[in-house]
Amino acid sequence: MLNKIETFIDNLSFPVNPVGLYEPITYSLEMGGKRIRPVLTLLAHELYKPCGEAAMNAAVAVEMYHNHTLLHDDLMDGAEMRRGKQSVHKKWNANTAILSGDTMLIEAFRLIDNCKCQRAEEARKLMIDTMIGVCEGQQYDMNFETRNDVSEAEYLEMIRLKTSILLACAAKLGAIVAEAPESDCNAIYNFAECIGLAFQVQDDYLDVYGDPAVFGKKIGGDILCGKKTFLLINALQRANAEQREELLSLINNAVILPEEKIERVTQIYNTLDIPAITQQRIAQIYDEARQHFAAISLTAEAKQPLWNFAETLLGRKS
Amino acid sequence: MLNKIETFIDNLSFPVNPVGLYEPITYSLEMGGKRIRPVLTLLAHELYKPCGEAAMNAAVAVEMYHNHTLLHDDLMDGAEMRRGKQSVHKKWNANTAILSGDTMLIEAFRLIDNCKCQRAEEARKLMIDTMIGVCEGQQYDMNFETRNDVSEAEYLEMIRLKTSILLACAAKLGAIVAEAPESDCNAIYNFAECIGLAFQVQDDYLDVYGDPAVFGKKIGGDILCGKKTFLLINALQRANAEQREELLSLINNAVILPEEKIERVTQIYNTLDIPAITQQRIAQIYDEARQHFAAISLTAEAKQPLWNFAETLLGRKS
Numbered sequence: 047m048l049n050k051i052e053t054f055i056d057n058l059s060f061p062v063n064p065v066g067l068y069e070p071i072t073y074s075l076e077m078g079g080k081r082i083r084p085v086l087t088l089l090a091h092e093l094y095k096p097c098g099e100a101a102m103n104a105a106v107a108v109e110m111y112h113n114h115t116l117l118h119d120d121l122m123d124g125a126e127m128r129r130g131k132q133s134v135h136k137k138w139n140a141n142t143a144i145l146s147g148d149t150m151l152i153e154a155f156r157l158i159d160n161c162k163c164q165r166a167e168e169a170r171k172l173m174i175d176t177m178i179g180v181c182e183g184q185q186y187d188m189n190f191e192t193r194n195d196v197s198e199a200e201y202l203e204m205i206r207l208k209t210s211i212l213l214a215c216a217a218k219l220g221a222i223v224a225e226a227p228e229s230d231c232n233a234i235y236n237f238a239e240c241i242g243l244a245f246q247v248q249d250d251y252l253d254v255y256g257d258p259a260v261f262g263k264k265i266g267g268d269i270l271c272g273k274k275t276f277l278l279i280n281a282l283q284r285a286n287a288e289q290r291e292e293l294l295s296l297i298n299n300a301v302i303l304p305e306e307k308i309e310r311v312t313q314i315y316n317t318l319d320i321p322a323i324t325q326q327r328i329a330q331i332y333d334e335a336r337q338h339f340a341a342i343s344l345t346a347e348a349k350q351p352l353w354n355f356a357e358t359l360l361g362r363k364s
Numbered sequence: 365m366l367n368k369i370e371t372f373i374d375n376l377s378f379p380v381n382p383v384g385l386y387e388p389i390t391y392s393l394e395m396g397g398k399r400i401r402p403v404l405t406l407l408a409h410e411l412y413k414p415c416g417e418a419a420m421n422a423a424v425a426v427e428m429y430h431n432h433t434l435l436h437d438d439l440m441d442g443a444e445m446r447r448g449k450q451s452v453h454k455k456w457n458a459n460t461a462i463l464s465g466d467t468m469l470i471e472a473f474r475l476i477d478n479c480k481c482q483r484a485e486e487a488r489k490l491m492i493d494t495m496i497g498v499c500e501g502q503q504y505d506m507n508f509e510t511r512n513d514v515s516e517a518e519y520l521e522m523i524r525l526k527t528s529i530l531l532a533c534a535a536k537l538g539a540i541v542a543e544a545p546e547s548d549c550n551a552i553y554n555f556a557e558c559i560g561l562a563f564q565v566q567d568d569y570l571d572v573y574g575d576p577a578v579f580g581k582k583i584g585g586d587i588l589c590g591k592k593t594f595l596l597i598n599a600l601q602r603a604n605a606e607q608r609e610e611l612l613s614l615i616n617n618a619v620i621l622p623e624e625k626i627e628r629v630t631q632i633y634n635t636l637d638i639p640a641i642t643q644q645r646i647a648q649i650y651d652e653a654r655q656h657f658a659a660i661s662l663t664a665e666a667k668q669p670l671w672n673f674a675e676t677l678l679g680r681k682s
Contacts, residue, residue: 067503118466122459141440141506144462145499148436151466152495155473159488170477177470181463185385188459 051084054102055109058153070134070146071153074113077129082359083216084109089355090220090234093344100163100223107157108216110150111177117147119184151177163223172222176215183207190274194282194294198327201279202243210242217352233341234352240335241356244328248360250275251324254312260361266308272297276327277320278311284318332360369402372420373427376471388452388464389471392431395447400677401534402427407673408538408552411662418481418541425475426534428468429495435465437502469495481541490540494533501525508592512600512612516645519597520561528560535670551659552670558653559674562646566678568593569642572630578679584626590615594645595638596629602636650678 055075060068084105091101119125120133121143127133135143158173159166186204190196217238221231252261253268254277268275278297285293296302296311315321335356342349373393378386402423409419437443438451439461445451453461476491477484504522508514535556539549570579571586572595586593596615603611614620614629633639653674660667 061500064500064503064507066507067500118462122462140458144436144440145502145506148466148469149496149499151469152492152499155488156492156496159485159492167477170473174470174474174477178467181467181470182379182382182385184463185382188463189382189384 047085047088048081050088050097050102051081051105051109052078054106058106066138066142067146067149070117070138070142071150073137074117074134074146074150075110077131079129081109083112083213086213086216086238086355087220087223089352090217090226090238091224092220093342093349093352094221094224094226100161101220103157103161104169104219104223105216107154107161107173108212108219110157111154111173112212114147114150114154115180115184117143117150121147122184122188161223164225165222169219169222172215172218176211179207179211183209183211193274196274196279196282198276198279198283201274201276202247205246206239206243209246210239213242214239227343230342230344233338233343237335237338237342237352237356240331240338241359244331244335245360247276247324247328247331250277251321251328254308254315255321266304266312269297269308269311270304276324277315280323281315281318281320284320284323285314289314289318365403365406366399368406368415368420369399369423369427370396372424376424384456384460385464385467388435388456388460389468391455392435392452392464392468393428395449397447399427401430401531404531404534404556404673405538405541407670408535408544408556409542410538411660411667411670412539412542412544418479419538421475421479422487422537422541423534425472425479425491426530426537428475429472429491430530432465432468432472433498433502435461435468439465440502440506479541482543483540487537487540490533490536494529497525497529501527501529511592514592514597514600516594516597516601519592519594520565523564524557524561527564528557531560532557545661548660548662551656551661555653555656555660555670555674558649558656559677562649562653563678565594565642565646565649568595569639569646572626572633573639584622584630587615587626587629588622594642595633598641599633599636599638602638602641603632607632607636 058075060071062068087105087108088097088101091097091104095101116128117134120128121135121140125133126136131137133143134146138146154173158170161169163169183204183206186200187208190201190204214235218231218235221234226234250268253263253275254266256265258265268278278293281293282290293311293314296307296314299307339349339353342352376393378389380386405423405426406415406419409415409422413419434446435452438446439453439458443451444454449455451461452464456464472491476488479487481487501522501524504518505526508519508522532553536549536553539552544552568586571581571593572584574583576583586596596611599611600608611629611632614625614632617625657667657671660670
């Protein structure tokens with residue numbers, strides 16, 4: 047499935063000129079990554095029908111759109127690295143990230159238009175609604191940077207918009223193109239949305255409590271950059287006045303040694319029972335995912351591949 | 365016609381939150397401007413049919429897209445003012461211009477999708493091809509900033525992509541939605557493209573030789589910011605070694621008095637016969653526009669409104 051996606055992406059033919067516009071697009075698409083979203087589209091589609099051109103176009107439309115968001119988000123967030131390479135605005139410049147990013151957004155619409163299927167209009171509307179939601183999520187995320195009173199509900203809504211609904215859209219698109227029953231399309235959407243939420247909260251958890259060898263990123267990265275994670279937000283909500291003051295001064299402390307910062311913040315998390323609270327929330331979301339999965343009108347065996355993919359994603363199974 | 369467009373834009377209902385995302389969109393759309401593109405869509409449409417919802421959605425899709433390009437281009441070009449007000453990246457910040465701009469691009473696609481007509485697929489393809497061309501034009505424009513060897517052909521191709529094809533797309537969309545014959549759709553496209561080109565070259569001319577009272581902008585602005593205009597490009601191509609050196613040193617001279625800079629550059633233009641060369645090119649493009657206009661299969665009387673609009677745009681008639 048991954049091979050089919052890579053081949054399809056390799057065969058997208060962009061003009062050579064202007065080089066400054068198209069080279070960064072190829073660079074971004076060839077960075078690879080796990081192609082989680084297009085795989086999800088194809089997986090959901092194959093629950094109902096073998097994948098053809100329509101499914102491939104839908105899958106790669108989502109991947110193209112996702113890569114567009116990386117160019118713009120990395121610029122907005124000042125992120126210099128992406129998948130172990132320089133991000134586009136760093137390798138070229140801000141204008142390149144903006145304009146090549148715009149081109150990728152437009153090309154995503156071309157791919158969606160190339161997805162000829164019975165329910166093309168529904169597919170397009172889903173893409174548009176999702177893209178708007180993702181913009182809203184990014185805006186909330188930026189707003190949260192300067193706020194210390196973000197609630198858990200606000201945080202979950204932000205990550206739902208910023209990341210989960212695109213996974214949900216990817217999966218539902220596959221089902222729509224396969225002409226799956228509407229109730230199945232919705233169950234698949236809700237299932238993937240929950241998996242996305244669980245993944246994001248778990249990512250926050252693993253940043254502090256993960257095994258560095260398995261997690262793949264340095265432990266404590268979120269604490270060092272003062273990111274408003276599920277853990278920090280809950281800690282700020284639950285802390286007494288003294289703990290809250292300590293937390294805020296630690297987060298804003300730019301001279302403290304990194305190891306000490308990580309250790310002291312983690313200590314406060316532990317005191318406030320944040321690990322257990324986080325695990326409970328993940329379990330609850332996972333349970334919701336299971337309920338939505340159960341609502342898909344296929345035999346347990348037929349729909350198993352979708353469940354397996356979600357478990358692999360969440361690292362519950364490798 | 366302008367009233368219908370303004371009302372339609374006023375009735376677009378965006379969510380309130382997140383305020384930081386939607387407020388700049390309303391700000392941008394309410395800046396007004398001449399609404400040249402949507403008017404052109406409606407004018408072309410009314411040559412064949414009275415305007416309904418489909419035509420309105422197509423017209424405002426083009427305007428929404430155009431405003432998206434203003435947010436991103438002003439940021440890329442560092443332009444602080446737009447229609448007498450602060451540009452979005454200046455009033456808010458760069459991230460706002462990027463993200464609200466992205467949202468407007470996506471909303472343009474929603475409007476195009478709301479344009480329910482027989483040839484919706486053709487309309488969407490035209491929009492996508494045009495948007496990609498506009499990105500290419502902006503890239504060429506940025507590339508030209510650091511080049512002194514841009515040819516007239518390259519320059520005309522750049523302004524064709526950056527500005528003319530969107531006018532052409534706007535007009536053709538109106539005809540497509542009205543189900544005009546394909547040959548008429550193409551003639552209208554080519555006509556509007558020529559008018560756009562003529563307008564742009566004339567804009568370059570008027571920046572130096574215009575009547576300040578009529579032109580509406582300060583004379584010599586392009587010279588002061590060293591913009592690669594039709595005039596400068598032709599002057600650089602036709603100058604002898606000495607004139608070329610003087611031109612380049614003048615353009616890059618940051619300490620010379622503005623009036624002196626304008627006067628000396630204008631003097632070189634005059635010596636090189638640039639005003640006459642420019643006027644000849646405008647006349648030639650205008651003549652091409654006339655030929656495309658003649659190919660529209662309607663009576664002279666029926667298609668007159670389109671010609672009148674073009675003449676008003678070019679200031680040949682007020």
